[in-house]
Structure formats: C-alpha cells, structure tokens
Amino acid sequence: MRAERRICYSPRPQTSMSTVCLSLLISTLCFFCTTQAASEDTNGLVWKHTGKSVSILCRSRPPGPGLVFMSLLKGLRKEINVLFKMGDKNTVAEKYADRLQVKGDITSMEVVISNLTTEDTGPYWCDYKMTANFETKALNSNGSVLLVVTDEQCEPxxxxxxxxxxxxxxxxxxxxxxxxxxxxxxxxxxxxxxxxxxxxxxxxxxxxxxxxxxx
Incomplete structure (x- = not known):
C-alpha cells in the first residue's frame, strides 16, 4: 500500500496563513538580496521543526592586532542581539539563555540553538568588529542563515x-x-x-x- 505524503496544513484562517506566507517570502527575498555577495560558506536557508536544534557557523577573516568582538543578530534590521562575545565572555539574550551553546574560537565558532520554537523564525547574522588604535571597523564575515521553524505537521x-x-x-x-x-x-x-x-x-x-x- 502506497504511503501517503503528509501535507502541510494549519488550523488558522486562510487570511492569516496568506499573511505569514507573504512575510516569509519578503524575508526570503530580502535575505538573499542582502547575502548574494557572501562567500560559499554562507549557510543560506535552514528549515527546522519545533523542538529541534540549529547550528550556525560564524567565521571572519583573520584579523590584525586588536580586540575582536562578535555579535549574533536576528531580524531584517538586526534589531535583536542574540549573542555578544568578547574574548572568553559570552552575553546571551534572556530568551536564549538556557538553550544556546557556543563552541570554538571567536573567529571560527559554532552557535547551537536548541529547543526551537516558531518564534525563532527569522534571519540570523554573524557580525564581527575589531577595535584598534581607538577605532572600530567591521570585519568580513559569513555564516548568516534564514531560519524557518515549523511544527511537525509541515514539510519543508x-x-x-x-x-x-x-x-x-x-x-x-x-x-x-x-x-x-x-x-x-x-x-x-x-x-x-x-x-x-x-x-x-x-x-x-x-x-x-x-x-x-x-x-
């Protein structure tokens, strides 16, 4: 007997689903337009189910002498600071405090977010900066992803x-x-x-x- 394919559905009204799909489409378009010049290490679109984990690989070019600090930002306007790392000190937003892990060196690190919920959906940006001679400048970096989290009823x-x-x-x-x-x-x-x-x-x-x- 042929297995039936599970079809994505939602109990919400159709107008609400249309709004969500439109927002996702706009976010996808804006994200890919912003990251089109990124290197091949950029993870791009990541689709996960609720309760799962996502791994975000953040890398920057080798910096010169100076203090390097890194931020993992969320949102099209990078308005949410998920993680701020300077040296060995990690400052994690309260919403992610119990489910975020950091592995590796600051210039080549893995950020793991577990127990995902639909509210975690959105673009995540690896942002590197360096201070030297009382000046702050941005470093080239990659690893930004567009994360989409759905319940188990949906197929990517x-x-x-x-x-x-x-x-x-x-x-x-x-x-x-x-x-x-x-x-x-x-x-x-x-x-x-x-x-x-x-x-x-x-x-x-x-x-x-x-x-x-x-x-």
Missing part, C-alpha cells in the same frame, strides 16, 4: 521553488516599476511642455502691452 518546501518564487516576485516588481516609469514620463513631458507654452504666451502678452504703451 523545495528550496528551488522558494528561489524561483523570489525571482519571479522580483521580476514582477521590476516590470511594474518599468510600466509606471513608461506611464509617468510622458505625463511629466506633457506637463513641462504646457508650462513652457504658458510661459511663452505670457511673455508675448507682456511684449504687446509694452508696445501699446509706447504707442
């Missing part, structure tokens, strides 16, 4: 499908922008020509009035 979609969807969405957005420019540019030219004709007509009236006064 094909990554190719996500990439194609993101590419199609970008192409549609670009096409809409081009169509808008093609529509608005002639309008601007017509308005500019009308203003020029009004200016010329006003000048002619002014010249006629000056000629009448001289007569």
């Amino acid at each position: 979609p094909d990554r190719t499908v996500l990439l194609v969807t993101a590419a199609v969405s970008a192409a549609v957005l670009f096409g809409v922008l081009i169509a808008f420019l093609l529509w608005i540019i002639p309008k601007i030219k017509q308005w500019h020509n009308k203003m020029g004709l009004r200016h010329v007509a006003g000048s002619e009236v002014y010249e006629d009035m000056r000629a009448a006064r001289r007569a």
Whole structure:
C-alpha cells in the first residue's frame, strides 16, 4: 500500500496563513538580496521543526592586532542581539539563555540553538568588529542563515521553488516599476511642455502691452 505524503496544513484562517506566507517570502527575498555577495560558506536557508536544534557557523577573516568582538543578530534590521562575545565572555539574550551553546574560537565558532520554537523564525547574522588604535571597523564575515521553524505537521518546501518564487516576485516588481516609469514620463513631458507654452504666451502678452504703451 502506497504511503501517503503528509501535507502541510494549519488550523488558522486562510487570511492569516496568506499573511505569514507573504512575510516569509519578503524575508526570503530580502535575505538573499542582502547575502548574494557572501562567500560559499554562507549557510543560506535552514528549515527546522519545533523542538529541534540549529547550528550556525560564524567565521571572519583573520584579523590584525586588536580586540575582536562578535555579535549574533536576528531580524531584517538586526534589531535583536542574540549573542555578544568578547574574548572568553559570552552575553546571551534572556530568551536564549538556557538553550544556546557556543563552541570554538571567536573567529571560527559554532552557535547551537536548541529547543526551537516558531518564534525563532527569522534571519540570523554573524557580525564581527575589531577595535584598534581607538577605532572600530567591521570585519568580513559569513555564516548568516534564514531560519524557518515549523511544527511537525509541515514539510519543508523545495528550496528551488522558494528561489524561483523570489525571482519571479522580483521580476514582477521590476516590470511594474518599468510600466509606471513608461506611464509617468510622458505625463511629466506633457506637463513641462504646457508650462513652457504658458510661459511663452505670457511673455508675448507682456511684449504687446509694452508696445501699446509706447504707442
């Protein structure tokens, strides 16, 4: 008897699911646009079930003399500081305090987050900085991931499908922008020509009035 494939479903209303899917699509597109110039070590998209663990590999180029510190940030705007590491001291956000482990050296380290929940979904960024001669500068780094956490009822979609969807969405957005420019540019030219004709007509009236006064 052929086994049935488990299909992703949710008890939430369809409008809510559409909002979640749209947010995920936008996050995916923004993440891949931001990390498109990253090296091959970038983990990219990671799909996990709730209760599982995720491993984020953070690396930076070998720094020169100076103090190096590292932050694992979450969110499209990097607004959540999950981990701050300076030397041997780790400062972990309260939400991750009991389920985050750090392994390895600061310039080549593994951050493991266990007991994942759906609230852990989002982009994670490995951010390195170095201070030397009273100056702070950013270091090249990689290892950023887009983490998607779902319950056990769902199957991860094909990554190719996500990439194609993101590419199609970008192409549609670009096409809409081009169509808008093609529509608005002639309008601007017509308005500019009308203003020029009004200016010329006003000048002619002014010249006629000056000629009448001289007569």
